[in-house]
């Protein structure tokens with residue numbers, strides 16, 4: 001009697017085990033990527049706008065030996081389909097970015113001819129990963145690379161090698177200025193094949209306006225796409241007006257992105273969003289860049305720390321930078337001495353809400369503008385760094 005009871009228990013136990021195993025197994029089949037692989041990969045989107053220091057920040061990520069970095073891959077979408085506006089192109093841009101994160105480079109076939117060398121990719125030479133093995137043997141993977149040398153020695157590599165190269169890295173980082181909202185990216189945050197985090201890099205709109213005004217003609221085509229006026233080219237003498245219109249779009253996008261990521265959006269987005277102001281990076285580069293690395297789950301090596309120190313203290317000649325951060329500091333404040341006050345009033349009217357939200361103080365008079373001892377950058381609120389604790393366990 002007792003023996004029968006034990007036998008029945010064992011049979012029942014085995015049946016339950018088998019069912020549990022079957023259940024687990026069938027669930028696993030639904031998941032397309034093995035969990036280990038998902039956990040180890042990190043995807044970072046540096047979301048910024050033109051003239052906001054994103055090339056500099058991108059470079060700091062690119063030089064990390066664990067990072068596969070691409071700068072502005074969506075440039076190809078915009079160039080190839082430019083009669084369309086940004087609103088129409090945003091889904092094509094999103095899909096390009098998603099595929100690139102997954103190292104599926106076939107997505108570029110839509111925009112380029114077959115069997116191309118890597119040099120056909122926009123700004124490829126600023127990616128350390130594309131200048132070192134398995135892509136190119138000129139540099140070691142742990143070297144700090146120089147874009148001019150890379151362009152000279154690595155430009156013949158076939159484009160398709162990027163896929164294998166990308167797969168050999170734990171972190172894929174993409175810098176983009178061609179997103180004007182985050183809503184269309186929401187599905188990527190719950191996508192099981194991605195582990196996406198966003199660094200939203202912003203800059204004082206008054207400084208951006210000044211910087212954009214200097215390279216007005218270079219930005220005309222992009223302006224047309226931002227404003228959705230298609231092939232109706234913006235006339236050169238209307239360049240400055242269109243600049244204000246574009247600034248309006250950019251400031252609105254900062255509002256939309258920041259509000260969604262900190263207030264209205266789902267929790268998963270809040271934990272995976274970090275806002276960074278260019279001015280803070282310029283003032284305390286090592287502190288801000290370390291915080292970004294930490295957010296991304298990267299560690300600062302002594303070599304990188306020394307390199308960051310050098311480039312932000314005017315040393316490191318022959319570095320990949322056209323702007324050192326030291327220059328950037330004087331450039332970033334140039335608007336206060338050089339920009340006509342009436343223009344400042346105009347941009348503050350357009351961008352006032354975004355500026356208040358991001359902590360940039362408005363000036364009320366020309367006197368206040370020129371009084372350089374008056375700091376117009378408010379300290380960041382602590383709550384913005386909630387990710388420091390909430391994400392600690394995950395990385």
Ligand SMILES: *[C@@H]1O[C@H](CO)[C@@H](O)[C@H](O)[C@H]1NC(C)=O
Nearest residue numbers: 117119120151152153155156
């Ligand atoms: C690579 O660079 C060399 C010299 O810098 C140039 O002559 C050659 O045309 C380039 N090749 C490609 C495929 O871009």
Ligand SMILES: *[C@@H]1O[C@H](CO)[C@@H](O)[C@H](O)[C@H]1NC(C)=O
Nearest residue numbers: 209210213214240339340343
């Ligand atoms: C833009 O440049 C033009 C010509 O150099 C100048 O007249 C204008 O004041 C500048 N605007 C701003 C906002 O700096």
Ligand SMILES: *[C@@H]1O[C@H](CO)[C@@H](O)[C@H](O)[C@H]1NC(C)=O
Nearest residue numbers: 303304306307308310315316
């Ligand atoms: C930084 O500069 C110092 C002094 O010029 C130099 O010895 C060092 O190698 C540099 N570090 C890097 C990583 O380039």
